[in-house]
Amino acid sequence: MLSMPPSLRVKWCIFRTSIAERLAYRADFAFATLIRFLPIVTQVFLWGAIYQASGPRDERVINSYTYGDMVAYSLLVMVGRAFSSMPGLTTGIARDIRDGTIKKFLTQPVDMLDYLFWHRVAHKLVYYVIAFVPFALVFWLCGDYFRGFPSAGTLFAFGISLVLAFLVGFLIESLMGLVAFWFLEVSSLVFVYMLISYFLSGHMLPLDWLPPSLGYWIQLLPFKYLAFTPAAVLLEKYSHQQLVIELVMGCVWVAVLYLLNRLALSRGLMRYSAYGG
Amino acid sequence: MPIIEVSNLAKHYRVYQKRAGWMSSLTGLFHREYKQVRAVRDVSFQIERGEMVAFLGPNGAGKTTTLKLLSGLIHPTSGTATVLGYVPWHRENAYRKRFSLVMGQKNQLWWDLPAQESFILHREIYAIEPTQFQRRLDELTDLLEVRKLVGQPVRELSLGERMRMELIAALLHSPEVLLLDEPTIGLDVVSQRKVQGFLRHYQVEQQMTVLLTSHYMKDVEALCRRAIIINEGEIKHDGPLAEIIDRFSSVKQIELQFAGSEVPDDIERYGRVVERVPPRVKLEVPRHEIPRVLAALLDRYTIEDVGVQERPLEEVIAELFARKPDAREGEDA
Numbered sequence: 001m002l003s004m005p006p007s008l009r010v011k012w013c014i015f016r017t018s019i020a021e022r023l024a025y026r027a028d029f030a031f032a033t034l035i036r037f038l039p040i041v042t043q044v045f046l047w048g049a050i051y052q053a054s055g056p057r058d059e060r061v062i063n064s065y066t067y068g069d070m071v072a073y074s075l076l077v078m079v080g081r082a083f084s085s086m087p088g089l090t091t092g093i094a095r096d097i098r099d100g101t102i103k104k105f106l107t108q109p110v111d112m113l114d115y116l117f118w119h120r121v122a123h124k125l126v127y128y129v130i131a132f133v134p135f136a137l138v139f140w141l142c143g144d145y146f147r148g149f150p151s152a153g154t155l156f157a158f159g160i161s162l163v164l165a166f167l168v169g170f171l172i173e174s175l176m177g178l179v180a181f182w183f184l185e186v187s188s189l190v191f192v193y194m195l196i197s198y199f200l201s202g203h204m205l206p207l208d209w210l211p212p213s214l215g216y217w218i219q220l221l222p223f224k225y226l227a228f229t230p231a232a233v234l235l236e237k238y239s240h241q242q243l244v245i246e247l248v249m250g251c252v253w254v255a256v257l258y259l260l261n262r263l264a265l266s267r268g269l270m271r272y273s274a275y276g277g
Numbered sequence: 278m279p280i281i282e283v284s285n286l287a288k289h290y291r292v293y294q295k296r297a298g299w300m301s302s303l304t305g306l307f308h309r310e311y312k313q314v315r316a317v318r319d320v321s322f323q324i325e326r327g328e329m330v331a332f333l334g335p336n337g338a339g340k341t342t343t344l345k346l347l348s349g350l351i352h353p354t355s356g357t358a359t360v361l362g363y364v365p366w367h368r369e370n371a372y373r374k375r376f377s378l379v380m381g382q383k384n385q386l387w388w389d390l391p392a393q394e395s396f397i398l399h400r401e402i403y404a405i406e407p408t409q410f411q412r413r414l415d416e417l418t419d420l421l422e423v424r425k426l427v428g429q430p431v432r433e434l435s436l437g438e439r440m441r442m443e444l445i446a447a448l449l450h451s452p453e454v455l456l457l458d459e460p461t462i463g464l465d466v467v468s469q470r471k472v473q474g475f476l477r478h479y480q481v482e483q484q485m486t487v488l489l490t491s492h493y494m495k496d497v498e499a500l501c502r503r504a505i506i507i508n509e510g511e512i513k514h515d516g517p518l519a520e521i522i523d524r525f526s527s528v529k530q531i532e533l534q535f536a537g538s539e540v541p542d543d544i545e546r547y548g549r550v551v552e553r554v555p556p557r558v559k560l561e562v563p564r565h566e567i568p569r570v571l572a573a574l575l576d577r578y579t580i581e582d583v584g585v586q587e588r589p590l591e592e593v594i595a596e597l598f599a600r601k602p603d604a605r606e607g608e609d610a
Contacts (some may be wrong), residue, residue: 006404013401017387017394024389024430104385107378109347109370110402269368271288274350 010110011118016124034132036082038140043246044142054091061210068145069235075142076231077203082131083162084169084201085228086120094186100274104208113174113261120170150234157243161230164250168225184247202228208237218267224252225235227230279323280418280454280486281347286356287510288317288342308469316342318510319356322400326453327484329476331491331518332499335598338509339488341380348378362455374403377447381459384439385446386431393427417445421474436536437468445565448479455480455528457489463494473499494591505600508598518590528561531571534582547574556581556594561588 004012010238022029051060052133060067093116098104105112148156176193180186197206200223207215218224229246232238238246278329294310295301317339324330334340345351347358349365349372358365363372386395400410418424421441426547429575431439440460447455450510459470460476480487491497497504497518504521506514535541537554546548547570548560562570567585 006401010401013398016397019571021389022396023389100380100383103348103350103378103380103383106350106368106397107373107376108402109373270349270352275343 010241011114013121014115014118018119019126022123022126029126030090030130033127036131037092037134038077040074040138044071047071047074050101063206065206065209066075068147071145072147072235073206073231075139076226076234077144080133080162080165080230081203082127082135083124083200083230084165087168087169089116089120089173090177090186090190093174094184095179097177097180097268097272098184102272103274106269113265116174117170117189119165119179121166124166141179147235150236153257154234154236159187159249161225161233164225164247164254165230166226167254168257171254171261172222172226175257175261175264178264178268181264181272197223197226200224201226202231210234222250222257225250225253280326280328281324281358281488283323283343283347284359284426285319286317286321286343286346287315287319287354288339288346288351288359289354290314290316306345306562314511317346317507320332320507320510322505322512322515324486325490326486327487328503329480329501330491331489331497331504332507332593333490333497333504334507335431335537338598340507341458343507344378344458344490345490348376348456349373350378350404360472375452376454376456377450378428378456379443379447379460381462384385384431386439386442388432388467389430391428392423392431392434392445395431395446396427399446399495401450413449414445417448420479422471426444430529435468437471439462440464440468440473442494444475449478451483453486455485455487457487457491459491460489461491461493463492469493469495476493476500483504494589494594496509498590506597513597520591521597522587524595525597526588528565528588529562529567530586530588531562531567531574531578532582532584532586533558533560533574533578536579541566541578 011143047067047070049063051070054060054062062070065073093102102112105115127193172193176186176189179189183189200218200221201223203226207218207224209215210218229250232245285377290313291311292314293305295305298549303350308595311548316337320339320343327345332340344353346353347360347365349368352366355509361371361372361573363370363375363377369395386392387398396410396414397403400407405413414427415424418427423438423441423445424433426438426442431442444460457476461472464472472566473496476489479485480500485501489500502518503516504514504518505512506521513526514586530551533557538556540558542551544560548562550558551561552559560570571585575583
């Protein structure tokens with residue numbers, strides 16, 4: 001660690017301290033990790049019922065997805081959301097702005113977004129380590145729904161798409177948190193975001209099920225990177241060329257959202273009133 | 278050359294004015310009334326290296342706002358300020374490495390972790406050389422008597438212990454300027470004295486420049502020789518603490534203990550009775566009449582003990598603050 005450049009050492013230290021913090025409440029954390037698997041069980045049963053009602057057994061295909069494809073899609077969406085959802089990030093930033101706790105980022109030689117980013121990376125990493133066994137179990141139980149083991153190239157692209165899911169999710173939610181510089185309270189914004197991202201990210205339905213006129217516009221938005229893109233990549237829904245375009249566009253969205261975050265932070269700090277004593 | 282230079286600094290806020298009741302809440306959705314609050318008005322002062330200055334004023338006077346401006350938390354509406362040659366609200370890292378802000382009501386340590394984890398993070402953030410860090414940490418934990426507590430989660434510490442940990446975190450990087458906002462708020466007398474004693478010792482040793490706000494006059498009297506009094510966003514006094522009493526109090530107190538068990542009934546003719554616990558009485562008498570009144574009392578009564586003293590600083594300042602209404606009232610709509 002001593003040989004690291006100072007800026008990397010700070011990131012590493014934030015990361016390490018955040019891991020220690022995440023493990024402070026072990027029981028709550030373990031419970032929260034396990035409880036996140038419940039929705040997937042209901043989804044599997046729900047899609048089972050929908051497909052059963054859709055026609056004779058041999059013709060049970062909806063928009064080119066068989067029941068097995070749909071279960072696989074749902075599982076992969078769950079993985080995508082595990083990377084892109086940022087519980088408490090928006091409300092945490094807003095709370096810090098509202099009650100003045102943000103002062104520690106402004107008076108110390110540390111970048112607030114950088115700090116929050118490594119803090120979140122640490123929390124996610126702890127989550128993945130703890131959730132690895134239940135995830136592996138669920139995928140093993142549902143292994144028959146997948147069409148064979150993906151190629152190394154597909155797995156590599158899937159890995160990139162998950163990184164993009166994390167970055168896009170982090171940047172959208174931190175941007176919403178920074179809105180608190182103007183509105184102080186963002187809980188309604190968070191609620192609206194949860195509603196629309198559930199639909200626009202492909203969490204509710206695969207985005208390629210939407211009518212082309214609507215689907216075209218929705219696919220131009222960054223929300224698909226939160227869930228749909230990682231699932232579509234692993235299910236090999238994209239051609240090679242499409243895959244490259246999707247991943248490059250994801251990087252473009254990360255850059256755009258990053259710049260928007262920087263802009264919101266610098267403008268927000270100009271009007272910040274340091275409330276809360 | 279002054280370390281802190283403030284010139285005509287002003288900060289105005291726009292504050293939403295809501296009347297009571299649900300109808301007001303409803304109309305507030307469409308039309309809101311705001312008023313302009315002048316939290317700081319054309320404040321100017323200079324502080325030299327190694328000075329420890331008290332920044333006094335009633336709630337809402339503009340003290341904390343001034344500290345927030347000097348620490349770069351907020352931008353001013355007008356005016357200029359430099360600290361160590363830096364404009365605080367430019368938030369340059371070079372400046373942020375050379376000062377600290379401690380707010381008694383704000384926590385910057387990681388709540389669920391032992392304070393030592395936060396200290397290590399500070400070591401990296403401020404790029405403190407490890408041996409220097411350890412030496413300073415040992416020194417500070419010894420001085421503040423918390424060495425055994427650094428491994429305990431912050432949430433499990435008492436308020437006094439937590440405040441001392443906050444001070445350690447703020448001082449680990451040896452700041453040249455320390456801005457203290459109510460560092461002893463809510464602490465018991467023992468903790469207050471520990472913090473006071475520490476600050477007095479450490480400030481002298483390190484020659485730190487300190488600007489302190491506190492409502493506890495004991496803090497101020499124990500630590501500062503100079504005081505800046507701010508009220509309604511304006512500076513009312515800037516000079517030695519001792520001058521405050523001369524300048525703002527026209528009376529002194531005479532404390533008498535009469536022989537026997539009673540206080541004479543007509544004692545009011547000599548001055549205003551502040552306290553009467555027979556056979557003792559405390560009178561408030563105009564400064565210039567002290568010799569005459571004292572002579573008359575000694576001539577007329579048998580007095581066992583006598584003392585003449587200034588009014589407590591706290592009383593003088595409280596009276597000074599009470600002369601005008603709260604700064605946040607009566608502003609322009």
